[in-house]
Amino acid sequence: MANKNNKLIIAAGSLLILLLIGVTVLLISEKRTNYELTQEFQLEKEDLENQYTDFAQQYDELKLTVSNDSLSVLLEQEQLKTQRLLEELRTVKSSNATEIRRLKKELASLRKVMVGYINQIDSLNRLTAHQKEVIEDVTRKYNAASRQISSLAEEKKNLTKTVTLAAQLDATNISVLPTNKRGKTAKKVKDIVKFKINFTIVKNITAETGERTLYVRITKPDNDVLTKNASETFSYENRNLAYSIKKYIEYTGEEQTVTVYWDVEEFLYAGAYRVDIFSGGSLIGSHSFTLN
Incomplete structure (x- = not known):
């Protein structure tokens, strides 16, 4: 047990x-x-x-x-x-x-x-990238258009200048005859009483016809201009110039001969003189001559 x-x-x-x-x-x-x-x-x-x-x-x-x-x-x-x-x-x-x-x-x-x-x-x-591309494309087109407009403006300016030059009068065959009191050619400076200035306005079918005003400047060797009244001036290249003779002509577009006279009332001396002819704000002819 x-x-x-x-x-x-x-x-x-x-x-x-x-x-x-x-x-x-x-x-x-x-x-x-x-x-x-x-x-x-x-x-x-x-x-x-x-x-x-x-x-x-x-x-x-x-x-x-x-x-x-x-x-x-x-x-x-x-x-x-x-x-x-x-x-x-x-x-x-x-x-x-x-x-x-x-x-x-x-x-x-x-x-x-x-x-x-x-x-x-x-x-x-x-x-944004797409918008940037669009802006760049528009900018390129704008710049191209601006350049084209500038180019056209320049062409228009040049064309206008060319047309203006083509339409202006042209004085050629300029001659200056110093005369004495008898109307003959003066041989000496002291005998000169008058200048007879002849020139030809050439034919120009592009020039506007009608009345034209011609300004003749006679310049002495010291660049002093022969003038009867210093206040009588005309406009040329944004300034006023005194003139010696003012002449009105009726221009028809055809060639025409012009004669103007200057009465000598001032003292003259020997040296190189110059005649400049202006019309419509442009210099249309020049001629130099010498007095002995």
Whole structure:
């Protein structure tokens, strides 16, 4: 009987030892599993932190590519939201799986929003690039048109100048005969009482017909102009010039000879003299002569 009780005690003890060993193994296994889960959650948390940090930096880069003020404000708001969630994540314990999952879902939402903004920015950039091309094309066409207009204006100016030159009168065969009081050619300066000036207005079918005014200037060797009244002037190249003789003619477009006279009432001396003939604000002929 005693022998049988001993066997029962030994069996019960062995069973208890086996149970203790089993529980110990389970506890060690669970601890190891918990440790591994904790490490996994920690790694997942660190990965989330890195992703949130990258997102915040990407918003900085995106804002540099945007010139639209409204879009810049929206990007700023999303960046602040990202930074706020990052701060929340940093305060969450690695073992708090619920919060980590929530923040992981928030990150997925942020990713979708960012993709939408990237697409919108790309679209705006393409539109801006197209607008830039259009502006550059319009600018090129405007510059080309401006150059063409300038060229046409210059051609018109030159043509107008050519037509003006072609239409102006031309005095040729200019001669000056100094005469004495008997109407003969004066041999000496002191004997000159009159200048007889002859010239020819050439034929010009492009010139306007009708009454024309001719101005004759006789210039002495010292460039002083022979004139009866210094206040009697005509306009030439934006200035007023005194004249010696004023002559009206009826121009028909055909060649005609003109003769004018100057009565010498001033002191003359030997040297080189010059006669200039003007009409319509243009110099139409010149002639130099010498008195001995």
